[in-house]
Amino acid sequence: MYVAVKGGERAIDAAHDWLARERRGPADQPALDTDQIRDQLSLGVARVMAEGSLYDPDLAALAIKQARGDLIEAIFLIRAYRTTLPRFGGSVPVDTAAMAIKRRISATFKDAPGGQVLGPTFDYTHRLLDFRLMADGALPETDAPAGQAAAAAGAAGAPAADLPAGAGAGPQAVPHILDFLGRDGMIETAAPDDTLPPDLTRAPLELPAGRPLRLQALARGDEGFLLGLAYSTQRGYARNHAFVGELRIGTVEVEMEIPELGFAIGIGEIELTECETVNQFKGSRTEPPQFTRGYGLTFGQTERKALAVALVDRALRWQELDEDDQGAPAQDTEFVLSHCDNIQATGFLEHIKLPHYVDFQAELELVRRLRAAAHKGEQP
Secondary structure, three states: OHHHHHHHHHHHHHHHHHHHHHHHOOOOOOOOOOHHHHHHHHHHHHHHHHHHHOOOHHHHHHHHHHOOOHHHHHHHHHHHOOOOOOOOOOOOOOOHHHHHEEEEEOOOOOOOOOOOOOOOOOOOOOOOOOHHHOOOOOOOOOOOHHHHHHHHHHHOOHHHOOOOOHHOOOOOOOOHHHHHHOOOOOOOOOOOOOOOOOOOOOOOOOOOHHHHHHHHHHOOOHHHHHHHHHHHHHHHOOOOOOOEEEEEEEEEEEEEEHHHHHHHHEEEEEEEEEEEEEEEOOOOOOOOOOEEEEEEEEEOOOOHHHHHHHHHHHHOOOOOOOOOOOOOHHHHHHHHHHOOOOOHHHHHHHHHOOHHHHHHHHHHHHHHHHHHHOOOOOOO
């Protein structure tokens, strides 16, 4: 037994060395710098921060480098590191209406006040490989300076004075587009609630889960899993046809109340993606026909994730809105929340790679006895 253990340790050490060499790649190539990952693979960094529940682009870039680009492994590293951090308080709710906009679009109001800002997006690219990036990675040629190019990414027809902060105008509050529906009473309103929401990062998930807890779980849930569920709702598995009322990406200030001061002070800025969807609602005994909302809020530029969260959020509200249970997976709170966490899923999935010699020998012996009994014509 002693020899086997020592042999295993040497094999594991050798595997670690091999992993390090694979991570580094050919020594004649420059090593990846975490600054490069942070700045040039920013969408991957944003996903790691969102699903790792830790906003730190530098650490997310380090995790991606250490994980050889495996984002789920990087998320695992970030979650593990997060548990070592001291907690010194909570911030006040961020005001996304005061967001410094980098991207803001609406599929419901073409002439939204404040204008639409296309921002940096793949939406209008041709999805053709750009072989120029293999040459030198130079920026695309443009006749306009960077600031003017950003302004040109604003919506067509939006007056320059109406362009949000990220498009070249100064910082300004940009109201949510769905507020204009709210003024006419055409969309549900959420009553102010000062109840302290549960914190999923400090307490295990418990069911039944209210909407604040559901939104937390979805915000850190696996993007691919949520994308599949959201797609299923669009194909009819929960009757959840939605419009994007507004999708906005930008930075917001994080404030924290200091008891000694008696007021809140800014402690930093974070980039967020916020999505509000508009769904039709036929009404109920107490509510008139009106539109309802789905909501998603995530770290960084993660618009596919925020959109998926909003669709799944709306699907999970079927009981609250007195809608029919169609038996769709996206309507099953236990199914969604218990399986959307990719770290828990990875742990349970990958543990089967670990030695199960005794378990398998027991099952192997059972199968042999069954086969022997069947050969003799005996009942097992």
